[in-house]
Amino acid sequence: MPAQTVSKLKWCTLFIIGLQLAACGDAPAPKQAMLPSVIVNTAKTEEIQSKTEIVGRTHASEDVVIKSQIQGQLLKRTFIEGDDIDKGDLLFEIDPSTFEAELAQHKAVLKQALASRDVAVMNWERGSRLLPDGMISAQDMDELTTRKLTTAAGVVQAEAAVKGSELQLSYTKIYAPISGRISNSKVSTGDIISSNSEMANLVQLQPMWVNFQVAERALINARESFAKAAKKEIEISDIIIGLRLPNGSMFSETGYVDFVSNRVDAATGTLPIRATFKNENKLMLPGMFVTLIIESPVKENALLIPQASVQEDQQGRFVMVLNDKDEVEKRIVELGERFGIDWRVLSGLKDGERIVVDGLQKIRPGIQVKAVEQEVIPFKESQTAPK
Known part of the structure; x- marks a missing residue:
């Protein structure tokens, strides 16, 4: 290669290297890393009225076989099967001929007993008049007295037999003992019915009972919470109960508790309780699973946080809290019931502390973040609190 060409290549190389060094010398300093942006919510104490949802089962207030x-x-x-029946309506009629014949026979026996008693009474009265004059002996008078007493007992026995026959005859007609809705018939016309045969079922739909159970721990906690908030003993009559039907619609009537068992079920650890609803439109039928909405009779203050802020690991439920320097801290919390989209905090958090509700996947304890306050939708008392 000619010397002149080599010299030009060297000068080009040096020129390029110089440009690179100049560029490196003029490079700007690296920018500081941007802080992760998160949305935070401030935990606040609000006035609430607790509502608890419990599944119950309807039961007829009267269920007659x-x-x-x-x-x-x-x-x-x-x-007509499935119809509403009034108390006293005739339901079935059994052939009465056999019982009518027995009744006629017992009535005839009663007439004979009455005649015998009347004769015995007349003889006893006659003997009573003759005994003072010595016309009859004392032994004869004793026999007359015995005859009178025996025939009187015979009359009583015959009268009892007549009443028994009349009672048996009355059983040939079966009437409704209560007002309610009749089931399908278990027997057909012409069947030979034996004693104690099940013929139909009659249920009373007004009022309707709803049986449910409450855990003993939840019951004690509720009583203590109510008493503390109300500063007095809560009566059963103070508790208002709503009801949600199986299709999700709300029942138009409210109910009340009319029975609390006197002991806790040892097998389940629950206390049986019963609520009563008027059921005037007879919409509820026995055997339905419904949801009872039990509203607290008192209002109380509670610390609420959004459910979106709550996470869970092996240590339990926790939230990410920001301190004064916008640094992330992990906080274990104890939670109570839910109120709509919020969760009640029992311990682990204080009023006014900021918690992260969005952007949790971008943070970890100890780092600094850029906090953006969330727009809070006020809690509505109409929201229910499932158990």
Whole structure:
């Protein structure tokens, strides 16, 4: 290669290196890393009225099994299956001929007993007049007295037999003992009905009972909480109960607690309780699973935080809290019931502390963040608190 060409290449190389060194010397300093941006919410104490949801099951306030008390052939059924029946309505009629014959026989026996008693009384009265004059002996008078007493007992026995026959005859007609809705018939016309045969079922739909159970721990906590908030003993009548039907709609009527068991079920650790609803439109039927919404009779103050801020690990539930320097701290919290989109804080957090509700995936304890305050939607008392 000619010397002149080599010299030009050297000068070019030196020129390029010089430009690179100059560029390096003029490079700006690296920018400081941007802080992760998170949305925070301030924990605040608000006035709430607790509502608890408990699943219960409806039960008829009266549930009667219609049974036969005698044996005989079923002559007719007088009701339409599934209809509403009034108390005293005729439901079934069993062939009465056998019982009518027995009644006639017992009435005849009663007439004979009455005649015998009347004769015995007349003889005893006659003997009473003759005894003072010595016309009859004392032994004869004793026999007259015995005859009078025996025939009187015979009358009582015959009268009892007549009443028994009348009672048996009355059992041939079966009437509704309560007002309610009748089931399908368990027997058909012409069947030979035996004593104690189940013939139908009658349930009373007004009022309707709802049976449910409350855990003993929850019951004690609720009583203590209510008493503390109200500063007095809470009566059962103070508790208002709403009801949600199986299709999710709210029942138009409110109910009340009318029975609390006198002991806790040892097997389940729960206390059986019963609520009563008027059920005037007869919408509720026995055996339905419904949701009871039990509202606290008192209002109380509670610290609420959004559910979105709560995380959980092996240590339990926790939230990320920002200190005065916007540094992240992990805080273990104890939570109570839920109120709409909020969660009640029992311990681990104070009023006014800032918690992270969005951007949790970008942070860890100890780092500094850029905090943006969240717009808070006020809690509505109409929101329920599922248990």
